[in-house]
Every structure is written in structure tokens, then in C-alpha cells.
Amino acid sequence: MGLLDPPALSPTAAANQYPLSKLGVFVPVGWGQHWRTARAAGAAGTKLAKVAVYGDSIGHVFPSNLEDKTYPGRIQTALQAKYGDGGGGFFSAGYTQGQLSFSNAAWLADADKLATITGTWSAGPASGPGQRMIQSSADGSTWTKRVRGTTVGVWVAVVTSGAAGVFSATVDGGAAIPITSLAAYDGFNKVTLATGLTNTWHTIVVTKTGTTNAYLNGAWGENSTGVIVENYSAYGALSTNVGGGNFGNVNDLGRPVPLSGGKYNSSDLFIYAMCANDANGGATTPDAYVQNVETALRYVRISQPANNPSWNIDRNGKTDIILFQPFAGNFDSQLPRLAPQYTQRMFGLAHQYGAAIVTAAPLWQNSWSVAQAAGVWSTVLGSTPGGSGTDSVHISDIGAQAYADQLLQVIDS
Incomplete structure (x- = not known):
């Protein structure tokens, strides 16, 4: 040729x-x-x-x-x-039910496509990994998404570093894991919640547990x-x-x-x-x-x-x-x-x-x-x-x- x-x-x-x-x-x-x-x-x-x-x-x-x-x-x-x-990679909190600026029941109602929430959440600044973040001012509000990999976690950010009780999280219904002492990358933190898991889908539930001005960017799962x-x-x-x-x-x-x-x-x-x-x-x-x-x-x-x-x-x-x-x-x-x-x-x-x-x-x-x-x-x-x-x-x-x-x-x- x-x-x-x-x-x-x-x-x-x-x-x-x-x-x-x-x-x-x-x-x-x-x-x-x-x-x-x-x-x-x-x-x-x-x-x-x-x-x-x-x-x-x-x-x-x-x-x-x-x-x-x-x-x-x-x-x-x-x-x-x-x-x-x-592994499955990063999933942005911007793709959460109730956080998108359009409406269509058939797509928005499908939990296989979006993260699900309980309680009250609102959009934060267009910042951090995935260009989006969400926040909640109501203790007990939850955010749920499945991720895949042997190591799983979340990306979160806080305005005041070192404050306890920002979020807690569970993996596959296990014990609550407090997410505290956050300071890296101008307040943005890649937090590991569990490692040594089987390489399959795992469900992460993040719960708002404190009064600090905290943000959630999303969840992730990966292998080594x-x-x-x-x-x-x-x-x-x-x-x-x-x-x-x-x-x-x-x-x-x-x-x-x-x-x-x-x-x-x-x-x-x-x-x-x-x-x-x-x-x-x-x-x-x-x-x-x-x-x-x-x-x-x-x-x-x-x-x-x-x-x-x-x-x-x-x-x-x-x-x-x-x-x-x-x-x-x-x-x-x-x-x-x-x-x-x-x-x-x-x-x-x-x-x-x-x-x-x-x-x-x-x-x-x-x-x-x-x-x-x-x-x-x-x-x-x-x-x-x-x-x-x-x-x-x-x-x-x-x-x-x-x-x-x-x-x-x-x-x-």
C-alpha cells in the first residue's frame, strides 16, 4: 500500500x-x-x-x-x-440520583446507572476527581454505590483538616469505618476502606456523621x-x-x-x-x-x-x-x-x-x-x-x- x-x-x-x-x-x-x-x-x-x-x-x-x-x-x-x-475504577458522585440537571424517569430511576442516596445531599463545587462533588448537612444521610476490585475506597474532601466525624463508610455491610484526619492534596483524600478482597463487586455505603463541611467525590475499586x-x-x-x-x-x-x-x-x-x-x-x-x-x-x-x-x-x-x-x-x-x-x-x-x-x-x-x-x-x-x-x-x-x-x-x- x-x-x-x-x-x-x-x-x-x-x-x-x-x-x-x-x-x-x-x-x-x-x-x-x-x-x-x-x-x-x-x-x-x-x-x-x-x-x-x-x-x-x-x-x-x-x-x-x-x-x-x-x-x-x-x-x-x-x-x-x-x-x-x-478493577472497576472510579465512579463519580456527580452521577447520583437527584444530582443531575436533567430529568428522565426511565434513566434516572435505574440504580444500575446511578449511585443512590437517602436523606439530604446537594451539589458542591465543580472540583476534585471527576469534576464534581456532593455534600450533606444532615447526619445519617447515605450514599451507596458498588465498585469492583480487591481494594476499594472513596475520594472525600474537607475544608478543615484533622476534624473527626466527617463520614463513616461500610463495605458489603460490614462494620462502620470512620473517615477522619483528612488533609492530603488541599483537603482531597483517596481513602482506602478495605483491601485483600476478592476481585468482584463490593457495595460501599457512605454515611454523613459529623458537622465538618465535608464533600464526597466518589468511590473506587482497583487491583494491584x-x-x-x-x-x-x-x-x-x-x-x-x-x-x-x-x-x-x-x-x-x-x-x-x-x-x-x-x-x-x-x-x-x-x-x-x-x-x-x-x-x-x-x-x-x-x-x-x-x-x-x-x-x-x-x-x-x-x-x-x-x-x-x-x-x-x-x-x-x-x-x-x-x-x-x-x-x-x-x-x-x-x-x-x-x-x-x-x-x-x-x-x-x-x-x-x-x-x-x-x-x-x-x-x-x-x-x-x-x-x-x-x-x-x-x-x-x-x-x-x-x-x-x-x-x-x-x-x-x-x-x-x-x-x-x-x-x-x-x-x-
């Missing part, structure tokens, strides 16, 4: 799965050396190799379940089959080796919420990227995966968008700020990057369209950071209608979870598989 010949389409593994192609994929020579080394170590049983997906609601709603039918979940399933089971894909996607996420304008200031530590695959919760492969909300209604100019993304990438590839050496946990560049742009669909319907301008500027970042670029829109000729005919879009607001319909931008199970297949061409290369 000549250099200019288009690659052949790969056969599909299942009915209704969009054919794989090289459309929309740019991978610089030399990309992936750190990720491939980590992936091989995961398969060899000497490391837990981590992929972080930092995206918007396209990465979470409205699949047939939230554990393995999102596109990050499907990527995890494929990688774990080849390189070892690293293999591969894990952490889904840090958030409904309504914008590129602006990355880490604060004063880069290097210790007060920015709790912002999303450093704790969602960046330096304080680091990954071997970081996938930046949002643009739709930025394009919707012209919310973010192309120049502002690329500046926001570049700030996010600095939090992934950070080097020591000269004025604050104690702040640094230098990754030494040992995180590979994919810049993924899901198809913005009818969220980018105004002229001039912004998503293509975002892509144009992303190539400059790709050269600067040695990143790969994956854009989904070319798979369907940049047409919402072509994608709709292929079953890519979800039913409106998930009225039939996982089903195909006419949503403006969110994807069905078919769409999630298409995104996973396109990204796996790079991730599994």
Missing part, C-alpha cells in the same frame, strides 16, 4: 458496530512509549497501568449501564481482556496489577474548569485535572475528551479553548514551579496524551462552527506535547443526520437507556462502541 493510499476498513466484531477506520486519527511517530511500557508491565503483573478519561457527559450518559457500556468502560473491557484486570480506565467525565463540563488561572498556586491543587489523571492522581495515559459544551451556543472561543486545554496538559506534564518546590510531584513527562474530540453534533450547529476551529488549534498542542489526536466527526461525514441514521445518538435524555434516537449530542450504546473502537486504534497500538 502506498503512503497516500487509504487504509482498508477493519471488519466489525458485532452487528450494528460502526466499522473501524483511520479517519480522524493522527498519531505522531514515537507516541506512546511510556503508555506501552506501563501497559506491558500491567500485563506482566508488576504494575497497575492507568488510563484517565477527562471528559463531559458524552463519556457518561445515557448508556445501558454506567460500569462498562460507556465508551471509557468499553475501552476498559477491551484492554483488560488483553492486559489484565485492574493489570489495566484500569478511570472515567472522570462530568455532565455539563467545560474546558474552563481545569485548574484555576493562577497556575502553580497551592490553592489550585483541588481543581479537577490535577486529581483526575494529573499530577496528584497520575495516569500513564491521559485522554482529554471534551468540546461539545464549549461549542454549544458559542460558549468558548477557539483561542480560549486551546488555552484552557493547554493549562490542563500542564497539570498532566507539570514541572516544578520555581516559587513553590514543596508543591511538586514531578511526573517527568511519563504520561502520554490523546486529545479526543467527540462529535459535537447539533451542539455545534451555529455558524461559524467552533469544533473544527478547536481541532485546528489542537494540532498545535499535539506538536507541542507529542500528543495523538482523535476526532469522531469524520466517521459520519461531519453530519448529525448521517450519525443518526447509523444509530449513534441516544434517545432524548435517555428515555430508552442505551437505545438509539435523536439526541443532539449524547450517544447510544452503538455510538459508545464506535468511540471506543476509534480510540482503541491508538490505545491498543
Whole structure:
């Protein structure tokens, strides 16, 4: 095959799965050396190799379940089959019944998709791992989610460190475990609740037990080796919420990227995966968008700020990057369209950071209608979870598989 010949389409593994192609994929020579080394170590049983997906609601709603039918979940399933089971990963408290800004009974009522609560909970700042957190002012309020792995726990944050009685938690109905003396990462803490478990599903129940101003970011489960894909996607996420304008200031530590695959919760492969909300209604100019993304990438590839050496946990560049742009669909319907301008500027970042670029829109000729005919879009607001319909931008199970297949061409290369 000549250099200019288009690659052949790969056969599909299942009915209704969009054919794989090289459309929309740019991978610089030399990309992936750190990720491939980590992936091989995961398969060899000497490391837990981590992929972080930092995206918007396209990465979470409205699949047939939230554990393995999102596109990050499907990527995890494929990688774990080849390189070892690293566990179920992170589940954001932002995906809790009563905490989402849309309403649809069929999707929201399904406990297999969302965490469940009792008592009173409210949204906290758009911060920490998963870009979302919730809080409760009512003692006895509970939050319940199942996670998978031999070690399980929660991410929590407090304003005043060292205060007792913030939360307690149980694992599989066992004794209550007090969560106290929290201080790490500007108040954000990855708390281990149990280890040495069987690699299966375990139920975590978090209970509000004290008066401290405390927040819950979510729950997690993992194994010591293999591969894990952490889904840090958030409904309504914008590129602006990355880490604060004063880069290097210790007060920015709790912002999303450093704790969602960046330096304080680091990954071997970081996938930046949002643009739709930025394009919707012209919310973010192309120049502002690329500046926001570049700030996010600095939090992934950070080097020591000269004025604050104690702040640094230098990754030494040992995180590979994919810049993924899901198809913005009818969220980018105004002229001039912004998503293509975002892509144009992303190539400059790709050269600067040695990143790969994956854009989904070319798979369907940049047409919402072509994608709709292929079953890519979800039913409106998930009225039939996982089903195909006419949503403006969110994807069905078919769409999630298409995104996973396109990204796996790079991730599994």
C-alpha cells in the first residue's frame, strides 16, 4: 500500500458496530512509549497501568449501564481482556440520583446507572476527581454505590483538616469505618476502606456523621496489577474548569485535572475528551479553548514551579496524551462552527506535547443526520437507556462502541 493510499476498513466484531477506520486519527511517530511500557508491565503483573478519561457527559450518559457500556468502560473491557484486570475504577458522585440537571424517569430511576442516596445531599463545587462533588448537612444521610476490585475506597474532601466525624463508610455491610484526619492534596483524600478482597463487586455505603463541611467525590475499586480506565467525565463540563488561572498556586491543587489523571492522581495515559459544551451556543472561543486545554496538559506534564518546590510531584513527562474530540453534533450547529476551529488549534498542542489526536466527526461525514441514521445518538435524555434516537449530542450504546473502537486504534497500538 502506498503512503497516500487509504487504509482498508477493519471488519466489525458485532452487528450494528460502526466499522473501524483511520479517519480522524493522527498519531505522531514515537507516541506512546511510556503508555506501552506501563501497559506491558500491567500485563506482566508488576504494575497497575492507568488510563484517565477527562471528559463531559458524552463519556457518561445515557448508556445501558454506567460500569462498562460507556465508551471509557468499553475501552476498559477491551484492554483488560488483553492486559489484565485492574478493577472497576472510579465512579463519580456527580452521577447520583437527584444530582443531575436533567430529568428522565426511565434513566434516572435505574440504580444500575446511578449511585443512590437517602436523606439530604446537594451539589458542591465543580472540583476534585471527576469534576464534581456532593455534600450533606444532615447526619445519617447515605450514599451507596458498588465498585469492583480487591481494594476499594472513596475520594472525600474537607475544608478543615484533622476534624473527626466527617463520614463513616461500610463495605458489603460490614462494620462502620470512620473517615477522619483528612488533609492530603488541599483537603482531597483517596481513602482506602478495605483491601485483600476478592476481585468482584463490593457495595460501599457512605454515611454523613459529623458537622465538618465535608464533600464526597466518589468511590473506587482497583487491583494491584493489570489495566484500569478511570472515567472522570462530568455532565455539563467545560474546558474552563481545569485548574484555576493562577497556575502553580497551592490553592489550585483541588481543581479537577490535577486529581483526575494529573499530577496528584497520575495516569500513564491521559485522554482529554471534551468540546461539545464549549461549542454549544458559542460558549468558548477557539483561542480560549486551546488555552484552557493547554493549562490542563500542564497539570498532566507539570514541572516544578520555581516559587513553590514543596508543591511538586514531578511526573517527568511519563504520561502520554490523546486529545479526543467527540462529535459535537447539533451542539455545534451555529455558524461559524467552533469544533473544527478547536481541532485546528489542537494540532498545535499535539506538536507541542507529542500528543495523538482523535476526532469522531469524520466517521459520519461531519453530519448529525448521517450519525443518526447509523444509530449513534441516544434517545432524548435517555428515555430508552442505551437505545438509539435523536439526541443532539449524547450517544447510544452503538455510538459508545464506535468511540471506543476509534480510540482503541491508538490505545491498543
